Amino acid sequence: MPKAVSRKPTYMAYDKFTTLKSTAVPLPIENVDTDQIIPARFLKATTREGFGDNLFRDWRYNGDDTPKADFVLNNPIYSGKILVGGHNFGSGSSREHAAWAIYDYGFRCVVSSFFADIFKGNSLNIGILPVQVSPEFLNKIFLAIEADPKAELEVNLEQQTISIVATGESESFDINGYKKHNMMNGFDDIDYLQAMKEDIQQFETQRIY
Amino acid sequence: MSKQASTLFDKVWDAHVVRQIQDGPDVFFIDRHFIHEVTSPVAFLGLKNRNVGVMYPERTFATADHNTPTINQHLPVQDPLSANQLKALEENSAKHGISHWGLGHAQNGIVHVVGPENGITLPGMTIVCGDSHTSTHGAFGAIAFGIGTSEVEMVLSSQCIMQPKPKKMRVNVNGILGKGVTAKDVTLYIISQLTTAGATGYFVEYAGDVFENMSMEGRMTVCNMSIEMGARGGMIAPDQTTFDYIEGREYAPKGEKWDEALAYWKTLKTDADATFDKEYTFNAADIEPMITFGTNPGMGQGITNQIPSGENLGSGKATYEKSLNYMGFHENESMLGKRIDYVFIGSCTNGRIEDFRAFASIVKGRKKAEHVTAWIVPGSHVVEAQIKEEGILDILTEAGFSLRQPGCSACLAMNDDKIPAGKYAVSTSNRNFEGRQGPGARTLLASPLVAAAAAVTGVVTDPRELM
């Protein structure tokens, strides 16, 4: 199991992301919603630490808190910093806690053939790279991990590519230039907005409401 | 040069762009910001760590709703973690000069119910909140959507967020709705046709006679559920129905300001020759009272239909089977007659006065089924007061129901209102995800009429038979 890394609740939003070479955890389920990623009853904290413990809580543990043996996070042969999910990953609630839980557990990158909008935005804001690949390539990744649970994936943000190390198969992914620049440098939007406050003030005075 | 034709969405969006970042998002100005106890504490913590303040506190409104109890609200909140979040909301609001409608306040209620109710939500505005059903406010011709906590922090500190402009979709529904078919059925129908990811990346405008003839409350129900098909939000052009609803509410413009506002609001419609990236058209006559049978809101169908077979789903078949398995249902079964255990009427989807009127219209003169537990939860104190004033409470009491106090309640089951594992609940809320209403809970989403029919018969029942 990947070791949970707790991040400090400081304004240094996240570490820089350039390249990531890692084994991956497969979760070939479609429409994984944020209520599954982190159930609402665990949203009661007033800081952002420790959510990793409850990542996929109800899929991961029985009602009596014993681990469910058949859930992938409880299977020691799978580990790594990349989570590979099915189509339409992260639908539902806007809770950023879902992204915090994934980050806090130790993932830095989520791969899917399709992401829900808010989840994608939240991930980028906190330093998780969502990598959208074609359904065919997603299937290849699942097959590669099935064949060898220690199969590595390599994500290169600069080049915008993801590859299956063993076979060398690779695909490119989209990310807008601004977000890419932020992730590669560990910058965040709030710093940017703080720096343009005068423009905002100017704009505000013209609002009718 | 002739002006380019634009959509309602373009008009409102473009008026709020402070700066366009090359190959990046727009810096997008937010007129109104709602906060609640669950998604705001970490944002305030961020402000503290950065040592920045709230830029325009008068543009943010706080209400406690997500984890609040729905009984004995006059007593201290029992759960220490919930109490802590409520206290944080109160303190953060006080510290930064944000108006705060805490537990017990006369204007307290679910954030998406109290905004419109008090005239805070107006046409042409941009509105955000750390809750995905912020899309509700789109019913007024506003651009409204849910945001994450990092974005809550952005709005507090700069009144802006970074957003790429979504693509545009129009969903038309034309014709006249049949008996027993409500706004909730219209939205569940659209989602069943488009699927839960069908509108991802889009902002939706709803158009056609069905929406033109719909009340504001119905429009809110429809826009509320936009997020359930993946859309960023949904909106409906403001018209006389909208203006009549707003006029006279506390925060609505008055006098000369009202006239000015009205003149502007009347320009908020899609030009005849404007185009959309995607467009769907449905026929009102095809919509029945709806009910969901699976674990996402797209898994819904007309109440008289049989659960579809997963035959042709390809790679999605395993997920489909997992879903039916969780629900304890089988392919090709009928939903009618299935025994249910709980009924929940409430939430920002169906927790407004018209919803309780609809519920009461069916239970009147009947009795609650003995084995059913019903949670009847108004969306706000104002709605609660209306229920009492209009005599709805008497009808409910007569039929064996009782009324709870306002809050999100079993919509997300953060408080004690949890449906027990394995039990079936017909709910007027918006999500039937696994465990959404409590670990192991099985949710059937439906309209207040379908919920009422189930509450009095104890089984899934076509409400048209009781009308």
Ligand code: SF4
């Ligand atoms: S009622 Fe449900 S959907 Fe609405 S604000 Fe509350 S938790 Fe969110």
